[in-house]
Amino acid sequence: MHASGSREGGRGAGLGLALVSAVAFGGSGVAAKPLIEAGLDPLHVVWLRVAGAALVMLPVAVRHRALPFRRPALLAGFGLLAVAGVQACYFASLSRIPVGVALLLEYLAPALVLGWVRFVQRRPVTKAAALGVVLAAGGLACVVEVWSGLSFDVLGLLFALGAACCQVGYFVLSDQGGDAGEDAPDPLGVIAYGLLVGAAVLTVVARPWGMDWRVLGGTVRLDGSAVPAAALLVWIVLVATVLAYVTGVLSVRRLSPQVAGVVACLEAVIATVLAWVLLGEHLSAPQVFGGAVVLVGAFIAQSATPAKGFAEPVAESGGAERELSARGTAA
Template sequence: MHETSGTETSLRGRSRGFGLGLALLSALAFGGSGVAAKPLIAAGLEPLYVTWLRSAGAALVMLPVAWRHRALLFRRPALLMGFGLLAVAGVQACYFAALSRIPVGVALLIEYLAPALVLGWVRFVQRRPVSRAAAAGAVLAVGGLACVVEVWAGLSFDVLGLALALGAACCQVGYFVLSDHGGDDEDGAHPLGVIAYGLIFGALLLTVVVRPWNVDWSVLAGSADMDGTTLPAVLLVAWLVLLATVLAYLTGVISVRRLSPQVAGVVACLEAVIATVLAWVLLGEHLSAPQIIGGAVVLIGAFIAQSSTPKPPRDVASRTGDETRAEAAMPAGSTRSAGSTGSAGSVGSTGT
């Protein structure tokens, strides 16, 4: 009996360690999306076109998964289209557009206002109570953001860039609210299927808006500059599609199933840290001491907000960036919940 119990404990420990490793890999993959996208934008590709390349490429890779879960098209069409509109097209388009005007770390940190905005939705739209700890976390996040954008200097960053980053946060709010309605019934949608079809619908929507056939494709045959290092543009596109989207989502999905909400929530916050460090090392983007402190306060506030809400709209504050995007579809009754995502994106199981 004791031997069996010890074996089960050992297996759980190994599974947890494996899940943590995958969660860190997912955070690293999601955190690198801005670093890969910014040189492409600087090389002449419009932010929306970069968004389309990422979504369309990932959608093609995920086609086999979409085919396996094709029944979702008839059972949950509104969920799939909403996921594609907000979690794929909206968040990515606003985020990448913001990158063309402000640093990667600042853009991603602003996205972490989403937990505070969701609390407002829960309190004033859904009219559900919000704990004092959650409200304090939201206040911390807003205060930290004031330090990040240096409000005392009259907003040291481009105002439109800040507005676009805030738009990405608002799209994430829509994602979180949608996730609250996505798996409450017995007809819950499989998270992998929602990720696949979300990418497909997002790519189709962006195709109509971007009209990629009118874009100068020759840019992809050229190179892009990453803080003095010249890289093939197509290599950066492959990075965005295979690493920052497909690998990030899939590793996140597996990892979230193996971690507790608390651990997954902490790992999710690492996405912003990883993005900022990568932008510093690879793009030469430096933040001042007050901005670094403010960023830490934003992350702390976001974590408190997401972990203290009485009943967050299923994983309400865990995935930001590019990141949070798959947890939305977690089926009802799943063992994963609120901060559960190894990072950005792992759908219910769970995002940039």
């Protein structure tokens, strides 16, 4: 009875963290768009986002300075895939194919996570998780109105699929150490060093020395209102990056990569709704319907019993709260 309560508590906390992460990630586009319209290159906005977050998390990295010697592959993988890879591949795809197509392909990640779990890790996948992925993908196609911008640029499609694969890396690597007991790497330390690695890689890609820094000292237009550009940048760094990654990684460790991946599809729905509310962008009937389908898919997926090896060891060791405490994590 106690173990069952611990599992439910851990699942509830994990879902809450996943939703916070989806909202935080989903708000990044709304805050970034006015900066881009004011003259900043999209890659420069991405660099500011990651580099700013890395600076905020620098004290955490110093605190866990032994981590690069203990888990160098994990940190390098998280930085290259979960941080730099997703951003670089997604923006590269946007330069060649429509936004809706790029988003849809990127959010094939939950389906790819299921494939990874089933065929690479050889762990069982529940029917609920599989059904949730199918519904979420179908609903997402409606949300992004993929039919309005069909384009088959091969390189663009490959970049978008690359973003999806990097997204898989985010979910799989976020789960690493979840059942390693006291030797588990601190998730905050992993995020801190991942952001540092990502910032270093994106510095080479984005070349920020050519950025128009004057934009950050002025105001930008947000649905007709003048807003300080620096305020939007602070939101992107603290909420859409630091808070989003921290809650996202913690949610994966309390749920499972496949369930957290489906819930993450809500990010596109939230981004669309926020664009409608804050930017005045039109929300069509198919988008509303698609958002509802994504919600149904996420609800079905979260009802799946996690495969042993993801959430079970946490519950069996006395609950997610004690497990995170053992890792030295301050949620």
